[in-house]
Amino acid sequence: xxxxxxxxxxxxxxxxxxxxxxxxTAQSRxxxxxxxxxxxxxxxxxxxxxxxxxxxxxxxGLRRVLITAGPRTSEQRVDRVQFFDxxxxxxxxxxxxxxxxxxxxxxxxxxxxxxxRPRSDTPERDLKQDLERGPLAFPVVRGRLRVGPASAxxxxxxxxxxxxxxxxxxxxxxxxxxxxxxxxVPGLRQLRLEAEAKDGTRIAFPLVEVERR
Numbered sequence: 001x002x003x004x005x006x007x008x009x010x011x012x013x014x015x016x017x018x019x020x021x022x023x024x025t026a027q028s029r030x031x032x033x034x035x036x037x038x039x040x041x042x043x044x045x046x047x048x049x050x051x052x053x054x055x056x057x058x059x060x061g062l063r064r065v066l067i068t069a070g071p072r073t074s075e076q077r078v079d080r081v082q083f084f085d086x087x088x089x090x091x092x093x094x095x096x097x098x099x100x101x102x103x104x105x106x107x108x109x110x111x112x113x114x115x116x117r118p119r120s121d122t123p124e125r126d127l128k129q130d131l132e133r134g135p136l137a138f139p140v141v142r143g144r145l146r147v148g149p150a151s152a153x154x155x156x157x158x159x160x161x162x163x164x165x166x167x168x169x170x171x172x173x174x175x176x177x178x179x180x181x182x183x184x185v186p187g188l189r190q191l192r193l194e195a196e197a198k199d200g201t202r203i204a205f206p207l208v209e210v211e212r213r
Contacts, residue, residue: 034115034123038136039079041127042169043067045211046193049185050102052091052150061086062185063102063205065193068213070110078110078141081167081195086150094150096205097181104150104157105203109143109195111167135170135192147201165197178206188212 032040047062063086070078083105088094094102113136120126130136140162148157172178172190182190187208194204 032123034117034120034126035077035113037123037127038113038115038130038138039069039077041131042079042136042138043069043213044188044209045213046191046207047185047187047210048205048207049097049182050086050088050094050150051097052086052088052094054091059088059091061088063105065207066213076112076141078112079138081109081111081143083107083109083145085154088150091150098177102150102205103147103203104152104154105145105147106154106157107143107145107159109145109162109167110141111138111143112141113138131171135168135194138167138169140165140167140195140197145195145203147203160197160199160201162195162197162201165195168194172206182206182208186210 044067046065046067048065049060050063051058051060053059064084066080066082066084068080068082070080085106086094086102086104088104094104096102115123115126116130117126142163144159144161146154146157146159170192172182172192178192179190185208187210189209191207191209192204193207194202196202
């Protein structure tokens, strides 16, 4: 991993390690563990650009994705991942900055994180090493998404069960295709999100954090 990527990870880990008490139910038993830190690391308000065509006009917009702490009554510690409507009613199609089709994705997933060393005495170091190896995996506990063409009415999009699937979130490397797609979107950090359902349905897009959570 490049030095810039390592510095970004170090800064994010520092923020996660400074979580206030009560961020998760596990913290009532003591300091945050790797699961707490990983879930906190993923949180934020994010945007991803899309260009939608309306006849001979093109309009650039931002897909919104919000990752927040899940309900405290949950049996598992979870984050809530919300995908919002592209709101491109009347568009013929939507594309990313490199010309690939952008599908509309709407709904909510609840995800958790299972560390390799659940009882580690060094959770910050473990998480840093995991991030340096690549994206973090967040198993989907429950949730359904509507996925389909941006030109279709939301109610007509098929609803897919993502329970048992996986969400992966990782740091975008400078100079990559994802970095070029979001180069002109100002924000705090750049991440790539991929989600795959058990039936093979897959979504992926780069994210720019525009709001700290």
